[in-house]
Amino acid sequence: MQIQVNDSLMNVNVLFSEADIRERIKQLSEQINKDYGTENTLIILIVLHGALLFASDLVRNLGMPTEIETVRIKSYEGTSSTGNITLVTPLPKDLTDKQILVIEDIVDTGRSIDFLLKELRKTNPKSIKVCSLLDKPEAHEFPVKADYVGFEIAKHFVIGYGLDLDGKYRNLPYVADLKKA
Numbered sequence: 001m002q003i004q005v006n007d008s009l010m011n012v013n014v015l016f017s018e019a020d021i022r023e024r025i026k027q028l029s030e031q032i033n034k035d036y037g038t039e040n041t042l043i044i045l046i047v048l049h050g051a052l053l054f055a056s057d058l059v060r061n062l063g064m065p066t067e068i069e070t071v072r073i074k075s076y077e078g079t080s081s082t083g084n085i086t087l088v089t090p091l092p093k094d095l096t097d098k099q100i101l102v103i104e105d106i107v108d109t110g111r112s113i114d115f116l117l118k119e120l121r122k123t124n125p126k127s128i129k130v131c132s133l134l135d136k137p138e139a140h141e142f143p144v145k146a147d148y149v150g151f152e153i154a155k156h157f158v159i160g161y162g163l164d165l166d167g168k169y170r171n172l173p174y175v176a177d178l179k180k181a
């Protein structure tokens with residue numbers, strides 16, 4: 001597939017196919033099921049919108065009782081490189097003593113997840129872990145580490161399976177990067 005990005009025509013180059021993602025989600029969910037067991041409720045906190053497709057496939061494979069919650073965060077890039085993140089929606093109520101699994105689409109600089117973890121810690125949960133579909137280790141600027149990672153990738157901009165380009169292409173069933181056509 002080819003798409004127009006600003007002034008350039010780009011080739012959509014599949015990195016992880018539908019089958020690759022399905023297989024990896026099976027492995028991740030087996031690990032999560034093993035780590036948490038089947039007894040205690042797990043709060044699934046989906047970071048919108050990017051993690052929507054990933055989370056919806058992942059939760060179907062989980063064996064413990066779950067509660068599904070969402071949060072939206074927004075990053076404002078000012079003229080400085082620090083960026084500024086805010087919560088667009090409030091955190092779910094009553095997280096005290098709960099087990100929380102944050103579901104993210106991608107850890108890039110780590111700024112978003114670092115911010116969210118700090119906010120979540122204020123609510124005194126029993127535990128917080130992070131499960132991210134993708135991780136760009138070479139891009140990290142914050143000392144964060146996802147507990148579960150689907151795939152590590154290089155510092156490329158990727159789209160599909162929840163990840164957008166200007167709000168579009170989230171519905172692609174695969175993860176792709178963009179190469180000049």
Ligand code: 5GP
Nearest residue numbers: 050107108109110111112156157158163164
């Ligand atoms: P971070 O705060 O870790 O730098 O990245 C935050 C957010 O930027 C991610 O949750 C995601 O929404 C977006 N992002 C980072 N890298 C990519 C990418 O390669 N593709 C897309 N579509 N979004 C990305």
Ligand code: MG
Nearest residue numbers: 047050105106
């Ligand atoms: Mg995200």
Ligand code: MG
Nearest residue numbers: 050163164165
């Ligand atoms: Mg985005």
